Amino acid sequence: MKMIIAILNSDDASTVIHNLMKEGYQITKLSTTGGFLRAGNVTVLIGVEDDKLEHCLEIIGKYSKSRKQLIPSSAEAGISFYPSMPVEVVVGGATIFVLDVEQFKKV
Template sequence: MKLILAIISNDDSTALIRGLNKESYQVTKLATTGGFLRAGNTTLLIGCEAEKVQRAIEIIEKYSSQREELVPNTAGYDMGAFSTYPVKVTVGGATVFVLDVEQFLKL
């Protein structure tokens, strides 16, 4: 048994969850916040058998597209100064962790 933790953009979460559910993956959705852009994202918990992990990763990759966005420059806020010029950053994509599950109970 494996546990997949997938951190994705909020914008990608609905389509990704539908794609996973369509192939019988059960998903738990958590609302989380990223540390770099301080923006909301979604963390998915997906439990599955070891042989289904690669397919789940393929689905995550399909629905988690990277794209560039302009965001406010917050680099100087902590130093008492700020810039009004937006910065182009890459957002989206997915960060995926696959963990071994020692025990799984459904009570």
């Protein structure tokens, strides 16, 4: 058995979760915040049997696409502040960890 920990962009999360549940996967959803952009994320925990791992990862990959977005940045030099210039960053997609599960119990 495997435990998938998938960190999803908030914009993608509902579609990913809907499609995982449609395929019969049971998930636990956690609201989280990213460190770099301090943007809202959703972390999902999914326990899957080894033979279903690739299928589950395909669903996550299909519905969590990365895209470019402009965000404001601010520069500071000494005591003066300069107007913020937008910076293009990649958002979305998924960060996925797959862990071996030694034991699983549902009580």
